[in-house]
Amino acid sequence: MKRAINKLIVQSPLHKTALSLQAKKIYRNWSKEGSKILDNQTIYSISPYKTGTTYLASCFRYDISRHEPIHHASVKKMGEDFDGYFVRRLNSLNLKLEASGFWSAYVDELANHDIGKDLSYVCVLRKPCSWATSVVNHWYQVKRYGQHYFWTNELFWKKIVGVDLANFFEYTEEEKLDVVLKLIDFYMSFTEKTGQLKNVHYVWIKDLQDFVPTLEKLMGEEARMEQSEKNTGLMKQYVYENKETDERYMDLVNKLIQGQKVDA
Numbered sequence: 001m002k003r004a005i006n007k008l009i010v011q012s013p014l015h016k017t018a019l020s021l022q023a024k025k026i027y028r029n030w031s032k033e034g035s036k037i038l039d040n041q042t043i044y045s046i047s048p049y050k051t052g053t054t055y056l057a058s059c060f061r062y063d064i065s066r067h068e069p070i071h072h073a074s075v076k077k078m079g080e081d082f083d084g085y086f087v088r089r090l091n092s093l094n095l096k097l098e099a100s101g102f103w104s105a106y107v108d109e110l111a112n113h114d115i116g117k118d119l120s121y122v123c124v125l126r127k128p129c130s131w132a133t134s135v136v137n138h139w140y141q142v143k144r145y146g147q148h149y150f151w152t153n154e155l156f157w158k159k160i161v162g163v164d165l166a167n168f169f170e171y172t173e174e175e176k177l178d179v180v181l182k183l184i185d186f187y188m189s190f191t192e193k194t195g196q197l198k199n200v201h202y203v204w205i206k207d208l209q210d211f212v213p214t215l216e217k218l219m220g221e222e223a224r225m226e227q228s229e230k231n232t233g234l235m236k237q238y239v240y241e242n243k244e245t246d247e248r249y250m251d252l253v254n255k256l257i258q259g260q261k262v263d264a
Helices: 002-010 015-031 053-058 071-080 082-093 101-105 107-112 128-145 151-161 173-196 205-219 243-263
Strands: 043-045 065-067 097-099 121-125 200-204
Touching: 015 071, 015 082, 043 053, 043 205, 053 065, 053 097, 053 121, 053 205, 071 082, 071 101, 071 151, 082 107, 101 107, 101 151, 107 173, 121 173, 121 205, 128 173, 128 243, 151 173, 173 243, 200 205, 200 243
Parallel strands: 043 097, 043 121, 065 097, 121 200
Antiparallel strands: none
């Protein structure tokens, strides 16, 4: 029943208002939290959306591992005042693992934050052409679902990445290509920036299941693989392929991983 009501709200003109009211309630709770870290040491999966983050978070109990928690409020406030909300949000959630795509826009801030710089991170690797293809096709599914307010498009993709995905399939082929190339520029920049982080674990998306035992050790928790789930795209209305782009990404990844070995 609750899910049905939520779906009705998401598909109605009340969607934006409901998100705003919910966010205000969350901000009030955050304001009660201290700015000093508590006992938890949250591990953050910081790769952009469509990199297997749903699966990663769902491998562990919901009370310790979340996928995109308090999503709208987080995206909005992290962009307005990162230092003012990062630790309060961390304390409020008190998780052992969080997988949220919006963190990909804040690697610089995390690497230079007094607390963030010492936390552990996961960077899921996926070839950029496959990633960009998945991103644009995901929005085709969102539109079919009937979501009234495309807030991630407004607050993340348009504001931060500089692309408008809501109407991608109405664009000309030239306009589509321009969007995809901007997506890949963001993706490559994000990946390169992860080299600033001291404690980052790189794992290919195809190897996520094999990576779970490593997470178990880092978290001190046992995974529950039977409850894991994947947010897999059902159709590909658009496909982008470029061998040179993927090879450039591979070279970057190899340098980042080799750099870790040198530091160690």
